[in-house]
Amino acid sequence: MSERPYPDEPAGPFPTPPRTFTDGEGREITIRVHEGRNGAADDAFDALVRMYVDFDPADRAQGIPPIGERRVRDWLDVLMGGFNVIAWHDDRAVGHATLVPDGAVYELAIFVHQDYQHAGVGTELIRLLLGYGASEGVERVWLTVERWNQPAVSLYHSQGFETTEAESFELEMSLSLDQSSVES
Amino acid sequence: MKVLLGIGGSEDSFRALSQTVERAVAAGDELTVGIVENPETAQTPDEIAAAVEERLAAAGLDAEVRQIPGDPGAELVRIAEDEGFDSIVLGGGERSPMGKIRLGHIAEFVLLNSRVTVTLVR
Numbered sequence: 001m002s003e004r005p006y007p008d009e010p011a012g013p014f015p016t017p018p019r020t021f022t023d024g025e026g027r028e029i030t031i032r033v034h035e036g037r038n039g040a041a042d043d044a045f046d047a048l049v050r051m052y053v054d055f056d057p058a059d060r061a062q063g064i065p066p067i068g069e070r071r072v073r074d075w076l077d078v079l080m081g082g083f084n085v086i087a088w089h090d091d092r093a094v095g096h097a098t099l100v101p102d103g104a105v106y107e108l109a110i111f112v113h114q115d116y117q118h119a120g121v122g123t124e125l126i127r128l129l130l131g132y133g134a135s136e137g138v139e140r141v142w143l144t145v146e147r148w149n150q151p152a153v154s155l156y157h158s159q160g161f162e163t164t165e166a167e168s169f170e171l172e173m174s175l176s177l178d179q180s181s182v183e184s
Numbered sequence: 185m186k187v188l189l190g191i192g193g194s195e196d197s198f199r200a201l202s203q204t205v206e207r208a209v210a211a212g213d214e215l216t217v218g219i220v221e222n223p224e225t226a227q228t229p230d231e232i233a234a235a236v237e238e239r240l241a242a243a244g245l246d247a248e249v250r251q252i253p254g255d256p257g258a259e260l261v262r263i264a265e266d267e268g269f270d271s272i273v274l275g276g277g278e279r280s281p282m283g284k285i286r287l288g289h290i291a292e293f294v295l296l297n298s299r300v301t302v303t304l305v306r
Contacts, residue, residue: 062284075283102281109282144284169292 004105004164006140006174011160012181014131017085024119027089031128034084047093048086049073056114061146062170065111082106083136085129087121095121097129105140106133122152126159134181141177144170185213188269190252190260192222192290193232196275200305201236204273205243215247218263220256222290257293264300276304 020030052065052072079098087095094116099106165172191197208215252259277287
């Protein structure tokens with residue numbers, strides 16, 4: 001793979017979690033950091049597993065999330081090695097954003113449960129994840145997105161991602177962060 | 185079945201080789217292994233050829249191994265058509281740290297341009 005370019009200018013500033021807001025459907029959503037996996041009895045992790053087990057298969061992209069609880073758990077175990085924020089509606093996990101280590105850089109993805117899409121949850125999730133990542137010293141972030149997923153592409157652009165490769169079925173995008181990316 | 189496997193040295197292309205060899209032994213397919221130049225991998229064509237021969241010998245399968253110079257996707261599609269292959273087999277993509285599947289550029293080109301059936305091995 002060729003060396004991926006990153007924007008010269010850091011993006012942001014982004015807010016840091018936790019944050020509570022009212023979504024487009026009038027629901028009170030709170031976004032909080034999820035600190036890895038805390039042993040077998042981790043209610044937050046189990047709630048996240050339930051979100052993905054119930055995830056609409058039509059909303060899958062590039063092979064994730066996997067299907068079936070066992071595969072979801074194995075996959076989430078990998079993601080828990082990075083930085084994670086979860087969107088909560090009461091005690092229901094309704095969205096998740098993650099930065100997964102890829103050498104010295106991070107791969108980003110966000111997922112919003114089908115019942116909570118088109119309500120601004122994805123925008124809040126990505127902004128809080130980037131604020132959290134920047135505050136933890138993350139400097140370079142990349143992602144891929146299916147090129148026909150225009151809402152996602154627009155969201156990433158609006159937060160400062162720049163397209164680095166557009167010749168494939170997927171677009172690749174990247175973003176830079178530094179301490180100025182954290183909202184004070 | 186007359187099968188053309190394209191291999192450029194990526195991990196998924198070696199997985200495709202293993203499965204295709206196994207299937208060829210079981211089904212009696214006539215297999216040709218085409219070694220292409222994949223700029224996304226570090227292995228030289230000779231190194232790939234040696235690995236392919238080793239795999240074929242281990243399986244006891246007699247298959248033609250040839251180097252395919254030029255544009256990998258375009259040449260695989262052309263050879264498959266010109267020489268009456270029933271299908272082209274390729275690796276089905278690599279996974280990112282996140283677990284997202286990304287198809288290689290060769291697979292994308294062949295999928296869109298081939299007139300013969302294309303199999304992507306997962």
